[in-house]
Amino acid sequence: MRTAILLGAASAVIPAVSGVDILPYWDTTRCIDERVDDLLSRMTLEEKAGQMFHARTSLINDTFDANIKSYVADKHITHYVFSGGVNDARVVAEWQNALQQFSRDEGLGIPITLSSDPQHGWTDDTAVSNVAASFSRHDAFLDIVFGVDGWAPEGKLPFDMPRSMAAVEASKEDVPFDTEDPLFEFGHGLSYRERCRSGCRSARRT
Numbered sequence: 001m002r003t004a005i006l007l008g009a010a011s012a013v014i015p016a017v018s019g020v021d022i023l024p025y026w027d028t029t030r031c032i033d034e035r036v037d038d039l040l041s042r043m044t045l046e047e048k049a050g051q052m053f054h055a056r057t058s059l060i061n062d063t064f065d066a067n068i069k070s071y072v073a074d075k076h077i078t079h080y081v082f083s084g085g086v087n088d089a090r091v092v093a094e095w096q097n098a099l100q101q102f103s104r105d106e107g108l109g110i111p112i113t114l115s116s117d118p119q120h121g122w123t124d125d126t127a128v129s130n131v132a133a134s135f136s137r138h139d140a141f142l143d144i145v146f147g148v149d150g151w152a153p154e155g156k157l158p159f160d161m162p163r164s165m166a167a168v169e170a171s172k173e174d175v176p177f178d179t180e181d182p183l184f185e186f187g188h189g190l191s192y193r194e195r196c197r198s199g200c201r202s203a204r205r206t
Helices: 002-011 032-042 045-050 068-073 089-105 141-146 165-169
Strands: 055-057 079-082 113-115
Touching: 055 068, 068 089
Parallel strands: 055 079, 079 113
Antiparallel strands: none
16 A cells, blocks of 8 residues: 555645645655655545555546546545546546546545556457557458568467466476466467458559
């Protein structure tokens, strides 16, 4: 939990309030350890527990989802994984700024930390990865037409994939876990097949 507090304290800035004493944990001129110790001394047990959770949030109609405000204000959760694609960077930036301001105005004002899985992958399981909504998942058209298979990327395993965790646990110093009856052998992976290109025609128009 101290690591989570370190992240929050390190990203906190001095609030722009004139004539008001700055609390030690807001003071960026102090060392991180001093700020963390001060913040921890002010936190309730519930606020400390909230730092141990990593919840999920997303944009709903370009604004907060139904739970995020109660999670921040009532459950004191400040760590979130952002779900969903980024269709408009400006909208997401404005949403994040509004979320940070909401958290700053609540309680101790601990900043929100957001994490995200890579946008450039694709999976059918949206529970574990962001949807690459605007990235093509189709073969390059000209590569198909002209058969430029050498230009197409390949994915090959650089090691044997073990069949089970039992195989890993039974591995010995002279017999690595990935050598006995592997599920997928070294070099297994995806590659482009030779395609039939008969009957292709092109027409020139001006």
